[in-house]
Amino acid sequence: MKNFDTLHSCTVRTDTCECFNLLSLEEMALIEENQVEIKYKKGEVLCKHGTFVSHVIFLQTGLIKVYLEGEHDTLILKIIPAGNLVNLSSVLKGNNIFHYSAAAYEETIAILIDIKVFRHLLNTNAPFAASIIDILCENSIQTFGRFFSLTHKQLYGRLADILLCLAERIFKAMNFELNITRKELAELSGMSTESVIRMLKKFKDDKIISMDEKKISIIDYDKLYQISQFG
Amino acid sequence: MKNFDTLHSCTVRTDTCECFNLLSLEEMALIEENQVEIKYKKGEVLCKHGTFVSHVIFLQTGLIKVYLEGEHDTLILKIIPAGNLVNLSSVLKGNNIFHYSAAAYEETIAILIDIKVFRHLLNTNAPFAASIIDILCENSIQTFGRFFSLTHKQLYGRLADILLCLAERIFKAMNFELNITRKELAELSGMSTESVIRMLKKFKDDKIISMDEKKISIIDYDKLYQISQFG
DNA sequence: TAAAATTACTGATCTAAATCAGTAAAATGT
């Protein structure tokens, strides 16, 4: 596998969140006393743009998208897999409104931690706060990559980006069962559904990927990587 | 003035960075011993994508752009005025490479603080770290707005966004001397130079702005705001 | 298991915006 440290649209963190290891037993207990576990069905909304932020959301299992809604279309800011915090950029002191929405791609279990408790820990445990800063920095750099991909690459490059992201970061395999619709894939790569269909067909014709029913395999990884860079 | 809390492409923080007020006298002394003041001329590069991060950059005076370079064009991620930290998203532990470039729009004085010292403070002073988290959160939310503007608004909306940003956040006046070129304005609003010229002319014809030599005045603020929202 | 509703796909058309190709006007250097 090539290095994945170039500009691309993938936002999936490979390592899970280790910040909680920096808390003392008492601090962990404090969190556990002030948290609740919630199960979300596919498509369900975890948080809605404009509503009040009362909790920090940690993904136990599942996969979600974080997005902004326009008049007719939506911009997916990032996708977040299990083991990560969802709404870190809402812990901002004085800010109590979500600046984005989030919805589950599949059945998802989230742990909601009281935001006051979380803020208290940030203000009293410096190593914990520093590890949160690390995550925020990484998120920010990933967002820049996606920003670049969606504004400066064309369709082939954008779709290649997402296919590589799915293979490398989400399914961790060169062939995977694609249980998201073309429409969702279009939303992810910021193009129309029709375009996704055409691009996928082109990739199939060019023997870069193969599609069998719902199963997608990446045949020519190098080619797809090339397209992701220069397409 | 309308509230500016909707999705727009402006990335200018209105309040200056207060994080340093949370440091003790000794901590401030530590920073002062490990900092250096550098003056940059217009157009000069403060940091370059791919090079090593050795300092945290604080803008004393001036205005800079933070950007990603593509094959032929560049994506401006944000513009940062005096009183702010430039490369917070590079304080990430273990990361020692800039993931973006920055260049001065005008003569700029920057204070470079040794990144090891900065990281040390983050790991030992929780309120300081928490205030840095606040800034990172705000940056992140602003980036989302710009992301949305550049991907989901069309030319008129994007240009309106930038004009409003210049007026409200940078010059803090409804008429200002525009000392940046059309090319730079194009880069800022993510469009071609020719398009900027045409849009500006249209705005002038529609009596939304007036242009006299280099002087730009916003005549119909409400109209421009409308365009920024729905254009 | 039939009907209804999504989803997948295809080709034709349309359009926003870039690119191209040029001239005019400033700004800069010598």
Place this chain on the structure above:
DNA sequence: ACATTTTACTGATTTAGATCAGTAATTTTA
């Protein structure tokens, strides 16, 4: 003060990609 470079501007052309309009194939619901 003149030559050179950069910037501003304009109209014509091109193009990437969206939208439209339809059919076929699934999936969901009853």
